[in-house]
Amino acid sequence: MIAIIGAGPAGLAAAMTVAENNEQVVVIDSAPRPGGQYWRHLSQVEGYKSGRSAKYLRALHENEKITYISRAQIWSAVHTENGITLNYLAAGIESSITVERVILATGAHDRAIPFTGWERPGVMTPGAAQALLKGHNVIAGQRILITGTGPFLLPVAVGLAAAGADVAGIIEAHSPLRWIKSPLALLLNPQKSFELIYYARKIAQYKLKVSFGRAVVAFDGKSATIAKIDSELRIKQKDFDVECDVIAAGWGFTPDVTLGGILGCKQAVDRDGTVIFAVDGEQRSSAKNIWIAGEATGIGGADLALIEGRIAALSALGLTIPLRLHFARYRSQKFATALQVSYPVGNGWQGWIAPESNICRCEEVSLGEICASVTELSANDARTSKLFTRAGMGMCQGRICSRNVSEIIASQTQCEVTDLERIGYSNRPIATPISLGALADGIK
Incomplete structure (x- = not known):
């Protein structure tokens, strides 16, 4: 069986492709209804080319080859002798499923x-x-x-x-x-x-x-x-x-690379400093039996995500990928690169902020405190500053602030943020919070 993580455009395209080729597939998504950010929760979406979502959403609900699990937070994953085990929390209950192959389509969230x-x-x-x-x-x-x-x-x-x-x-x-x-x-x-x-x-x-x-x-x-x-x-x-x-x-988007990082998929830093997954021409990751599609391989929008989802599914099925799909991906990737050129996010924003303004909102850590961790306590990277200030230790686990903290410290020390640091602050050992009670209930 193939498991697809995420029900945005990439995940939906992959699921429909797998089902059309007469193979069982399970789609696991954290949202209450499918569609991702682009087709969020609606069978009919207002906007440009809104009608194209209908066939994917219909297939998800009506194709007997597709099992759809919503409101499911995958908190960990591990390679086993039988395949890949995904541990998830749904309706407050911890469960797990083991599959042979996984297609990650985990999407992205707004960069702030x-x-x-x-x-x-x-x-x-x-x-x-x-x-x-x-x-x-x-x-x-x-x-x-x-x-x-x-x-x-x-x-x-x-x-x-x-x-x-x-x-x-x-x-x-x-x-x-x-x-x-x-x-x-x-x-x-x-x-x-x-x-x-x-x-x-x-x-x-x-x-x-x-x-x-x-x-x-x-x-x-x-x-x-x-x-x-x-x-x-x-x-x-x-x-x-x-x-x-x-x-x-x-200010653009930040890919969700947490689950793939847990599974050992190789990561890279894109030209704009965003951490993404490194995949081959068939969307195959460096980890065995794992394919990745959509924003997690580079922010490119719904058009590129749909193409990559289809390519990943065909590759996971061991089928030949039509040349037209390769060319369509090339065209969309060119446009994705143009987006980075046209809408860069420089570091001049640091001049907008008053010293008392919070950078880490979860832990209420201000710009002044982060700067003081460098000038008074000799912090030279975000991890060290976090130990002094707790920046990034809140509920979001640094998903919002870690990049900003790193850029601030780099400016203070007049050093570049290294690729290793960028990859480090993008990964977490647990993909989503889970209570000890829910974990214990799942073990029984």
Whole structure:
């Protein structure tokens, strides 16, 4: 049997491909309903090419070859003589399943970078605002400001506006002219121009104001301070204030590499400093009988995830992969690289933050405390600073703050963050928290 971890576009495409080839497959997902961030919880999604989700979601529920387990948090995994054992927590009960092959499609979460006031109520990521809307039909606030960088800001803003939200504007850090640097990616992916036109029309329809070359650098709970910034995110000058009660700030995505790390899959550092998995041309990882598809191999969006999911499934089945799929992946990967070029996240954001602002919100560790761990206690990396300050020791286990802490310390010591450190702070021995009681119940 094949197990697929994650029910986003990559996982759904892999599951349907396996089932179409008459093999049993189990899909394990942590969310209550399938779709991942892109098709979150809905059988019909509003937005560009929204209808294509239907066939994947229908197959998941109707194909007898697919077993779907939702609300299941995999907390550990191990190679055994019989295959790969996945230990998971579902409905408060600890269970396990052993399979021959695994396809990891664990996706990613929004990357957040701090600014003065980001720990205040009302500050969230665009993904969180979208999750509230798509998953619960809840608009996050009365007046919402969308900020950060990347194309994901557009569907979030348009989706909120379509639902009746008062969207205060879209504050994009970079100029759209940066796309001139990637002519081959645009040439190979002409369909992306139609997607841009779609959202441009929606923005015009809902009369949304878009500002480029700017970022939210402070929030007092009632209004956001907008500043002009350069390509490294350094403040050039304060520009204007916007009244709002919610800020949805997102700076790309961070892949979830925890489970693959536990299983020993080789990792690498992408050109933008993101930790991803190293896979071959068939999405095969370095670990035996494990394939990886989607954002965990490099942030590339739903189109690339769907392609990689199909390739991973065909390879896991031992089938020939059509040349057209290889070429489709090449085109989408070129576009993914262009995204990194067009929407870089420099380290100038460190100049936005007041010393008393928290960098680690779980443990309430401020910028000043982290800097003091370097200047007064001689910390020279994030791990050492964590021992002095507890930054990264909270509930999220550093998923949000570890990269930011490392970048701050690197600036303080005038050293580069090493690939080894980046990989180190991205991995955890336990994939998700589990109580001792639940663990003991599962052993009985």
